[in-house]
Amino acid sequence: MSEIDCQETKRHVHEFLHNELNETEIVEITAHLANCDSCETDYDMENLINGSIKEACDEVPPQELAERVLAEIRRIQVNGGQH
Ligand SMILES: [Zn+2]
Numbered sequence: 001m002s003e004i005d006c007q008e009t010k011r012h013v014h015e016f017l018h019n020e021l022n023e024t025e026i027v028e029i030t031a032h033l034a035n036c037d038s039c040e041t042d043y044d045m046e047n048l049i050n051g052s053i054k055e056a057c058d059e060v061p062p063q064e065l066a067e068r069v070l071a072e073i074r075r076i077q078v079n080g081g082q083h
Helices: 006-017 023-035 037-053 062-080
Strands: none
Touching (some): 006 023, 006 037, 023 037, 023 062
16 A cells, blocks of 8 residues: 655645545545644645635535545544554
8 A cells, every 4th residue: 555645645635625636546645634733734724725715616525525534544543543
């Protein structure tokens, strides 16, 4: 499983929020966000800015998918922590 680093993640955050990534990329980036406070802050910031810009847009936001994946990853981490 190829892991992406912070640089890569931050480079993709914008595309991520603009729904320009495929599902695999979204999952990879979300997985990184779940483990990286720095990138998560970055994502939150972009998300905030993005949200205020595209208020009128009627597309399904990728954040919905991201949040589902994030919740899933956190659940796995909590359960997996005890081996
Ligand atoms: Zn990171």
